[in-house]
Amino acid sequence: MPDKSDFFQDVYAVARLIPPGMVTSYGAIGTYLGAARSARMVGWAMNNAQEQAPPVPAHRVVNRNGLLTGKGHFNPPCRMQELLEKEGIVIENDQIVDFKAHFWEPQEALKI
DNA sequence: ATCCTGACTTGAC
């Protein structure tokens, strides 16, 4: 059934596990999946995530800088920022304020 | 088949 690699499904699964008000980085997911050097694939997976039936909170996934790099890839751009702000995350200049405090690590959430 | 690009990360200067 896996049209795409299971890696993609795994990325979606982890992304959906991200609790509201929390954000994570592509590398964090990649590292958890064992693809630390393939953070780009995580981003590519997110591109398909928009077509996935179960909505994937891609807006909770940002780069290691806490910068909303994928903002322009959303259906309506800037939607990402609004969604994050709606969840209580403060964003300034397309960058998450106190990103470290809102950082969510799959390895920690899924218990080591 | 090659070359380039891309929602990234890390190491080095």
Next chain:
DNA sequence: GGTCAAGCCAGGA
């Protein structure tokens, strides 16, 4: 501390 360059895998031309 910021900036540059290389590495990474997949997809499109």
